[in-house]
Amino acid sequence: MHPILNDIRLVAFDLDGTLVDSVPDLAAAVDAALADLGLAPRGEPRVRDWVGNGSLRLMARALESAQDREPDEALLARAHQGFLAHYGRAPSARTRLYPGVREALEGLQARGVNLALVTNKPSAFIAPILEAFGLHGRFALCLGGDSLASKKPDPAPLLHVAAQCDIPPSACLMVGDSRHDIEAGRAAGFRTLAVPYGYNHGVPVTLSHPDGTVESLAELV
Ligand SMILES: O=C(O)COP(=O)(O)O
Ligand SMILES: [Mg+2]
Numbered sequence: 001m002h003p004i005l006n007d008i009r010l011v012a013f014d015l016d017g018t019l020v021d022s023v024p025d026l027a028a029a030v031d032a033a034l035a036d037l038g039l040a041p042r043g044e045p046r047v048r049d050w051v052g053n054g055s056l057r058l059m060a061r062a063l064e065s066a067q068d069r070e071p072d073e074a075l076l077a078r079a080h081q082g083f084l085a086h087y088g089r090a091p092s093a094r095t096r097l098y099p100g101v102r103e104a105l106e107g108l109q110a111r112g113v114n115l116a117l118v119t120n121k122p123s124a125f126i127a128p129i130l131e132a133f134g135l136h137g138r139f140a141l142c143l144g145g146d147s148l149a150s151k152k153p154d155p156a157p158l159l160h161v162a163a164q165c166d167i168p169p170s171a172c173l174m175v176g177d178s179r180h181d182i183e184a185g186r187a188a189g190f191r192t193l194a195v196p197y198g199y200n201h202g203v204p205v206t207l208s209h210p211d212g213t214v215e216s217l218a219e220l221v
Pocket of ligand 2: 014015016017018052176177178198199
């Protein structure tokens with residue numbers, strides 16, 4: 001086992017950019033929502049840098065880029081509804097599990113470590129995506145960006161999963177691809193581990209000073 005796991009009894013994983021490369025489906029839904037409004041597509045490379053603060057912020061960034069100005073609130077609400085509808089129709093069609101994810105989850109569970117999922121994605125999409133990869137049963141608890149009053153980088157969702165599993169934060173590890181994951185983990189009193197292959201607004205996640213970094217989650221086990 002990776003040394004960062006010493007005395008760790010709960011591992012909370014981020015979803016987008018950590019377990020799954022979901023940008024192809026996110027970008028398709030963003031572009032379809034923009035097309036409904038007569039706006040030009042933004043494409044995967046841009047969307048990649050906009051993921052991580054939930055779907056409303058994603059759509060706000062896309063609209064701002066498409067219109068070259070701050071989005072009007074009513075238009076943003078329409079665009080967001082469009083995004084949710086399009087994404088809901090195909091949340092995993094082109095989404096891929098990153099290498100090492102299945103082995104890591106299986107290996108940790110086999111060693112009696114509790115697993116949780118804490119994403120800023122709307123919670124309605126969590127189960128369909130995990131089910132598409134046969135991973136739904138792996139997690140004791142899954143929280144989305146709309147599950148509680150606040151989302152990452154606020155520590156509340158992490159403190160919630162630790163409390164629900166009755167494990168002190170000092171025995172918990174947050175694994176994620178973005179500064180929001182590392183900041184939330186640190187603020188919650190969790191140990192933090194970063195993966196460099198995901199989405200972090202175009203800058204290296206190591207700038208957030210995680211306690212550790214792995215190139216693949218397979219290194220955990
Ligand atoms: O911003 C999102 O919708 C997804 O973010 P996540 O990286 O927390 O899963
Ligand atoms: Mg992420």
